[in-house]
Amino acid sequence: MTPRNRACIVGIADTPLEKGRVPGGATVMQIQARAARDALAEAGLGMDDVDGLLVAGSWGMPRPGSMSALAMAEYLNLQPRYLDNTNAGGSSFEMHVGHAAMALEAGACEVALILYGSDQRSGGGRSLGGRPNWFDLQFETPWGMPAPVGAYALAARRHMHEYGTTAEQLAEVAVATRQWARLNPAAMMREPMSVADVLASPMIADPLHLFDCCLVTDGGGAIVMTTAERARDLAKRPVAVRGYGECATHLSIPEMPDLARLTCAERAGAEAYRKAGMGPRDMDVVEIYDSFTITVLLSLEALGFCAPGEGGAFVANQRTAPGGDFPMNTNGGGLSYAHPGMYGIFLLIEAVRQLRGECGDRQVVDAELALVHGTGGTLSSGATVILSRE
Amino acid sequence: MSEKPYGKPLPMPDLETQPFWDGARAGRLRLPKCNDCGQYHFLPRALCPHCRSENWTWVDASGDGVIYSFTIAHRGAGPAFKDDAPYAIAIIELAEGPRMMSNIVTDDLSRIAVDGAVRVTFDAVTDDITLPKFTLVEAA
Structure with missing residues (x-):
């Protein structure tokens, strides 16, 4: 009942x-x-x-x-x-x-x-500068920290160092997400894109290229x-709403407890699974905040879809693309659909449309359970929602 | 004769952080050290984040650390940093434990690596503000 x-x-x-x-x-x-x-x-x-x-x-x-x-x-x-x-x-x-x-x-x-x-x-548009120079930011802005991309680049570099994650693996996320966008008439970026295209796009904050970054809309x-x-x-x-959880670990990126581990998502996800009485393998469709490609890898690991450090291998060979065995970011994501600055509401809207069966060409067949995970700040906060057809 | 003014953002010190910036101006990297639990912390806080004690003191740090992570900014942070790109931003893990953000000053960005040893240097950018930055400590 x-x-x-x-x-x-x-x-x-x-x-x-x-x-x-x-x-x-x-x-x-x-x-x-x-x-x-x-x-x-x-x-x-x-x-x-x-x-x-x-x-x-x-x-x-x-x-x-x-x-x-x-x-x-x-x-x-x-x-x-x-x-x-x-x-x-x-x-x-x-x-x-x-x-x-x-x-x-x-x-x-x-x-x-x-x-x-x-x-x-x-x-x-979003500024890469002009940030305040007070409170915690008096210890970031004077050094020319490009925000927010620099913070995610720091996490990506650390993840590469600890686990051997590659730029190609990060690019797989952007390419798979673009494949979904190609099925969504409302998406902003619908041109074909390859891993080579991502790697050839301008370096913004090494190791993140332009196409590792979300849109500005x-x-x-x-x-x-x-x-x-x-x-x-x-x-x-x-x-x-079957389960939800939230957590915050820091605000400014030097204060993040572990740059290669998204502990706020681990805690938010665990709480959502506990409330729902479900686990990662129960999900039919997954909508994960993709401000940058590294955000997705860290979130997949933290939410238990793969082990820590295995995010790169998990997304290889276009596993998250249409036709892959892990449908993710099915509207084209912040990387190719739209990103107005705080993207989390669009993850929820897309999950609802998938569960209602309203998604046309990009519909995930028989989607009954969806996991949505938002990230905020600079990998600072995480919140997980598990949704089902009522 | 007039020198070109420093055109980049400066920190805005407050009551809590002024001792850090005063230290930098005097060529010292200062950290809060708790007199109760003995641990260092950064950013400065009213209460030690480890034991919640208010009984802590600014002390001089060694200035030594390792690179916890880094990025090369190929697009500067706004117009003020546009001409500096590419430049290096790192999170330094100090020998005393806390981490802090800074620049790595080097002629060769390709020598920067995670876990690489670094030492503090001081860049007096204005009469009032000195920015602690870090240089690579090359293996002998």
């Missing part, structure tokens, strides 16, 4: 993009409002049903972005009784799903709305959650 108060995802929406931009331009507030409306409409709900609001973004700092849930409540004319401003970088939305699940199960709210919006590309998304009981009367087939 399904518990009546089990948390379910009942509506999703993402912002249509053209060449990585919102057509005609839009503010982050407009992007989020339209995504909210569309996700609620898909569920068969209205804005007035929302009584829980969870928002993270990197816009409008220090205000209104530092109070993003308040800003969006005001903008949408909502007075929510459950608010969550958790910002742990790109993993925030996996955390939001976990937090909303707990709130729904506890009766703290009945309809939770998770929001994200970004005008990163139209608004000037606009984007937005919304997720609507409610209880299984209420979900029964709604428009879309619900997707149940």
